[in-house]
Amino acid sequence: MSNVQVSNEAIAPNAKRLLFAGFMAILAAGIGFGIRGGILANWGADFGFTGQQLGAINGAGFTGFCFGIIIGGVICDKIGYGKLVIAAFTLHVLSALVTFAAAPGQPQATTYNFLYWGTFIFAVANGTLEAVANPLVATLFPNNRTHFLNILHASWPAGLVLGGVVGWFLGEGLHWSWKAQLGLFLVPTAIYGLLFLGQHMPKSEASQKGLTFGEMFKDVGILGALVVCFLLALFFSGALGLPMGVSYAISGVLLIAVAVITRFSIGAWLLFVLFLAHVLVGAVELGTDGWIQNITGNILTPAQGKILFVFTSAVMFSLRFCADFIEKKLKLSPVGILVSCAILACIGLNLVSGIATFAGALVALAVYAIGKTFFWPTMLAVASDRFPRTGAIAISIMGGIGMMSAGLIGSPGLGYAKDRFAGAALSADNPAVFAEYKAETTSKFLFFSEAHGLDGRKLGDVQHKLASARDELAKTGTQDPQAALAKLGPEERAVHESSIKGDRKTLVADSFIPATMALIYLLVLLYFKTIGGYKPIHIVPLAEASGQSKPPAPATV
Numbered sequence: 001m002s003n004v005q006v007s008n009e010a011i012a013p014n015a016k017r018l019l020f021a022g023f024m025a026i027l028a029a030g031i032g033f034g035i036r037g038g039i040l041a042n043w044g045a046d047f048g049f050t051g052q053q054l055g056a057i058n059g060a061g062f063t064g065f066c067f068g069i070i071i072g073g074v075i076c077d078k079i080g081y082g083k084l085v086i087a088a089f090t091l092h093v094l095s096a097l098v099t100f101a102a103a104p105g106q107p108q109a110t111t112y113n114f115l116y117w118g119t120f121i122f123a124v125a126n127g128t129l130e131a132v133a134n135p136l137v138a139t140l141f142p143n144n145r146t147h148f149l150n151i152l153h154a155s156w157p158a159g160l161v162l163g164g165v166v167g168w169f170l171g172e173g174l175h176w177s178w179k180a181q182l183g184l185f186l187v188p189t190a191i192y193g194l195l196f197l198g199q200h201m202p203k204s205e206a207s208q209k210g211l212t213f214g215e216m217f218k219d220v221g222i223l224g225a226l227v228v229c230f231l232l233a234l235f236f237s238g239a240l241g242l243p244m245g246v247s248y249a250i251s252g253v254l255l256i257a258v259a260v261i262t263r264f265s266i267g268a269w270l271l272f273v274l275f276l277a278h279v280l281v282g283a284v285e286l287g288t289d290g291w292i293q294n295i296t297g298n299i300l301t302p303a304q305g306k307i308l309f310v311f312t313s314a315v316m317f318s319l320r321f322c323a324d325f326i327e328k329k330l331k332l333s334p335v336g337i338l339v340s341c342a343i344l345a346c347i348g349l350n351l352v353s354g355i356a357t358f359a360g361a362l363v364a365l366a367v368y369a370i371g372k373t374f375f376w377p378t379m380l381a382v383a384s385d386r387f388p389r390t391g392a393i394a395i396s397i398m399g400g401i402g403m404m405s406a407g408l409i410g411s412p413g414l415g416y417a418k419d420r421f422a423g424a425a426l427s428a429d430n431p432a433v434f435a436e437y438k439a440e441t442t443s444k445f446l447f448f449s450e451a452h453g454l455d456g457r458k459l460g461d462v463q464h465k466l467a468s469a470r471d472e473l474a475k476t477g478t479q480d481p482q483a484a485l486a487k488l489g490p491e492e493r494a495v496h497e498s499s500i501k502g503d504r505k506t507l508v509a510d511s512f513i514p515a516t517m518a519l520i521y522l523l524v525l526l527y528f529k530t531i532g533g534y535k536p537i538h539i540v541p542l543a544e545a546s547g548q549s550k551p552p553a554p555a556t557v
Contacts, residue, residue: 012140012200014199014200015140015141017195017199018136018137018140018196018199019137019140019148019151019152020195021133021192021195021196021199022129022132022133022136022137022152022155022192023151023152023154023155024155024188024191024192024195025088025129025130025132025133025155025188025192025196026126026129026130026133026152026153026155026156026159027155027156027158027159027162027188027192028092028126028129028159028185028186028188028189028192029126029129029130029156029159029185030155030156030157030158030159030160030162030163031159031160031162031163031166031184031185031188032061032122032126032159032163032182032185033061033159033160033163033289033290034159034160034161034162034163034164034166034167034309034313035163035166035167035181035182035184035185036058036061036119036163036182036290037058037163037164037167037289037290037291037292037293037294037309038163038164038166038167038168038171038181038293038306038309039167039171039178039181039182040054040058040291040293040294041294041297041302041460041463042178043057043115043178044456044457044459044460045456045457045460045461045463045464046104047102047104047108047111047112047456047457048108048455048456048457048460049108049112049456050415050419050439050441050443050453050454050455050456052412052415052416052419052443052444052445052453053112053415053456054415054456055290055291055411055412055413055414055415055416055418056116056238056411056412056415057112057115057116057119058119058290058291058407058411058412058415059290059406059407059408059410059411059412060116060117060119060120060123060407061119061120061122061123061290061407061411062123062282062286062287062290062403062404062405062406062407062408062410062411063120063123063235063403063404063407063408064119064120064121064122064123064124064126064127064407065123065124065126065127065130065399065400065403065404065407066127066231066235066400066401066403066404066407067124067127067400068088068091068123068124068125068126068127068128068129068130068131068400069127069128069130069131069396069397069399069400069403070127070131070228070396070397070400071128071131072084072127072128072130072131072132072396073131073134073135073392073393073395073396073397073399073400074213074392074393074396076131076132076135076392076396078213081132081136081196082196084128084129084131084132085129085132085192085193085196087125087128088125088126088128088129088132089125089189089192089193090125091121091122091124091125091128092122092125092185092186092189093186093189094121095118095119095121095122095125096118096122096182096183096185096186097118098114098117098118098121099114099115099118099119099122099179099182100118100179100182100183101114101118102114102115102118123403123407127399127400127403129192130396130399131392131396131399133152134149134152134380134384134392134395134396134399135384135391135392135395135396137149137152138380138381138384138395142536142538143536144324145380145381145384145385145536146323146324146327146334146337146377146378146381146382146385147323147324147327149377149378149380149381149384150320150321150323150374150377150378150381151320151321151323152377153320153376153377154316154317154320154321156316156376157312157313157314157315157316157317157320157373158313158317159188160289160309160310160312160313160316161310161313161314161317163185164293164306164307164309164310164313165310166181166184167181167293167306168303168306168307168310171306213261214261214262214263215389216389216390216391216393217258217261217262217265217390217393218262218263218265218267218389219265219267219268219271219387219389219390219394220258220262220267220268220271220390220393220394220397221258221262221265221266221267221268221272222255222258222259222262222264222265222266222267223266223267223268223269223271223272223275224267224268224271224272224275224394224397225254225255225258225259225267226255226272227272227275227276227279227401228254228275228397228400228401229251229252229254229255230251231279231401231404231405231408232247232250232251232254232404233247233248233250233251234247234408234409234446235404235407235408236250236251238408238412268387270386270524270527271383271386271387271390271394273520273523273524274379274382274383274398274524275397275398275401276520277379277517277520277521277524278379278398278401278402278405279401279402279405279409280405280513280514280516280517280520281375281376281379281402281405281517282401282402282403282404282405282406282409282410283405283406283409283410283413283513284345284349284372284410284510284513284514284517285372285375285376285402285406286402286403286406286410286411287405287406287409287410287411287413287414287510288349288372288410288414288510290406290410290411290414291411291414291415291418291506292305292308292309292312292352293305293306293308293309295418295503295506295507296308296309296352296355296361296365298463298499298500298503299355299361299500299503299504300355300357300358300361301467301470302463302467304358304361308358308361308362308365311362311365311366311369312365312366312368312369313369315365315366315369315370315373316369316372316373319369319370319373319374320373320374320377323337323374323377323378333525333528333533333534334378334381334382334385334534335382335521335524335525335528335534336525337374337378338374338375338378338379338382338517338521338524339518339521339522339525341370341371341372341373341374341375341378342371342375342514342515342517342518342521343371343514343518344367344368344370344371345368345371345372345375345511345514345517346371346511346512346514346515346518347367347371348364348365348366348367348368348369348370348371348372349368349507349508349510349511349514350507350508350511351363351364351367351368352364352365352368352507353504353505353507353508353511354504371514376402379398379402380395380398380399383395383398385534385535385536385537386536386537387537388537388538388539389539409446412445413445413446414506414510415443416443416444416445416448416451417502417505417506417509417510418453418499418502418503418506419439419443419451419452419453419454419502420443420448420451420453420502421501421502421503421505421506422453422454422498422499422501422502422503423438423439423451423452423453423454423498423502424451424502425497425498425501425502425505426438426454426494426495426498427452429494429497429498430491430494433491433494433495434452436458436491437454437455437458437459437495438452438453438454438455439452439453439454439455439456440455454495454498454499458495459495459499462488462492462495462496463496465487465488465492466484466485466487466488466496469484469487469488470484
């Protein structure tokens with residue numbers, strides 16, 4: 001094994017086109033995610049969903065990704081990237097057809113299933129594409145993975161920006177239907193399909209070295225599989241409704257299968273710690289992203305919430321091109337970047353919880369955006385740098401863990417927190433109003449006690465009345481969004497204020513996640529200090545990887 005210096009040299013002549021193709025693929029995912037975050041309020045008002053139900057639908061946008069990226073990552077070195085790209089393209093189109101089948105007048109359970117499974121299929125397509133893009137970029141740029149994986153994943157906040165602009169301009173401004181807005185993700189879908197078409201793609205280092213599937217899986221081992229199997233048990237019991245005992249039994253069988261495949265390898269403890277940390281990354285970054293428009297739009301105004309979401313995503317997009325500068329000029333290792341980001345994310349979420357003005361929100365969200373910018377791609381870079389023998393498997397599993405955590409823990413957890421804190425606030429302030437406005441069904445999350453949130457349809461009626469009052473005042477020249485509160489009745493104001501209190505407490509609770517991450521990353525940083533510092537590892541000589549010696553035949557779409 002050899003350690004090398006940071007370099008931007010690629011190993012294939014079409015590396016930039018492949019990088020851009022991957023960029024467009026993740027852009028499609030970001031656009032769909034950004035638009036969906038902006039239309040959650042529409043779905044709540046149109047179909048009467050609770051915060052927990054909306055969180056579960058939003059969560060399907062993550063859990064489906066896990067299946068796509070893990071299955072795709074496991075088989076991509078064997079079947080080739082091209083077949084996975086074709087499968088993802090087909091699933092993207094299918095997801096639109098299923099989601100658009102939801103319509104007013106249907107039983108709520110029917111509408112819920114259309115939206116849930118349409119979102120789930122969309123996520124499977126996204127995960128399949130990332131199973132291609134992540135190992136491909138890591139292979140194309142072996143000496144500067146942190147920088148180029150951050151560039152690849154700059155497409156995610158770019159998609160969020162475009163999705164937020166769609167919601168702000170076409171939704172709030174031109175009043176396009178949510179279906180017309182969401183359908184726009186098909187545009188970058190067509191573009192990535194064309195960019196990948198006919199391109200030759202190099203195989204991963206592990207594949208070039210001829211390692212077997214079992215050998216690639218050894219560093220993941222039983223410890224890594226334990227993390228995945230736990231999350232799968234939550235999925236089987238939650239999304240599929242299987243009994244908890246059955247869910248854990250299925251996961252146990254999968255764990256035993258991994259143990260047999262790896263000849264009972266325990267796995268690398270560092271990779272296990274990175275997997276645990278990425279559970280938290282998925283919950284705090286993507287779980288929060290799915291709700292932040294809704295929360296800031298409720299505290300301020302829906303239009304301002306969309307603008308703030310675009311602003312936050314634009315900050316992330318810009319900074320993801322700066323990872324190379326941070327490493328070279330500021331002398332921060334990838335793990336040092338992660339420690340700094342976790343601290344900033346914790347501070348940022350607490351600042352956002354206290355916002356009262358648009359200007360204050362810009363400052364608070366800027367801090368939060370800087371904090372969360374480098375989490376995902378830098379974690380992938382660390383895993384790829386330190387465990388090249390795993391090929392596409394480790395970083396695909398890591399991506400799947402993060403997304404499944406966002407879908408099973410982050411998004412529904414925040415939805416549950418909103419329901420619990422808002423319901424508790426209204427119950428304490430005005431029990432009679434709470435009895436009128438509480439949801440018929442209780443919200444549940446993991447081992448926490450059941451809680452009554454606010455009825456989504458009734459809360460939506462209050463928010464619609466408030467929005468109409470703001471529009472009327474704006475026509476008279478009154479721009480203060482808080483002036484419209486006088487148009488609400490006492491009970492309606494109590495409901496609105498309680499929902500805001502719930503949102504603020506939700507963000508404070510959310511901030512404990514990056515605080516925990518900061519501690520984990522600090523311990524990892526200290527570990528690297530004891531072994532002489534952070535260095536990437538290679539198992540294939542650079543001359544061979546760049547084609548100066550004869551490599552295996554490349555994959556083709």
